[in-house]
């Protein structure tokens with residue numbers, strides 16, 4: 117179904133999903149501020165972890181989160197950039213399943229701009245001299261020095277290609293899938309209702 121023939125209800129549903137994601141950027145405790153990101157591990161099995169949503173532009177369908185460039189997830193996305201993200205907004209009774217291609221930004225303008233947005237508390241998480249996942253004798257406070265932290269910092273941008281929404285209403289459940297080929301969310305190349 118082309119966008120031109122997409123019924124209003126489908127468009128409104130897509131708008132609601134995108135709005136929920138946008139709102140999460142500005143509400144510290146919004147449920148969609150934390151998303152579960154899945155990648156493919158070295159053994160081919162799925163690996164998941166939570167990340168904080170740091171950016172979302174509904175006009176380009178790009179979302180951003182931050183990590184340590186040495187983290188397993190970054191190594192995995194370097195090998196296979198396909199990423200799947202999952203969120204559940206209990207207030208809206210809405211599940212979002214998102215997928216797209218990740219690009220890693222280490223030393224470019226985007227990474228600089230993202231770094232400039234970060235607060236001290238986040239910066240300190242990138243200051244370890246050893247890689248994330250390295251064995252410790254005991255839990256250790258974050259390192260104070262932040263010089264190395266910028267070097268370790270990585271902004272991950274996911275260009276969304278598919279968005280699936282599931283709303284658990286009282287009387288009915290609504291599930292729809294939207295696929296995008298270009299970067300214009302106003303023009304999904306496919307918009308369909310699905311059996312939940």
Ligand SMILES: Cc1cc2nc3c(=O)[nH]c(=O)nc-3n(C[C@H](O)[C@H](O)[C@H](O)COP(=O)(O)O)c2cc1C
Pocket residue numbers: 150163164165166167168169181182183184187188189190248249
């Ligand atoms: C609520 C929450 C938010 C998190 N946010 C991030 C994040 O934004 N970036 C990140 O790299 N790790 C974040 N983490 C830690 C990851 O979930 C994960 O444990 C860690 O990054 C190691 O993942 P990896 O070995 O797959 O790279 C968060 C964890 C929780 C519980």
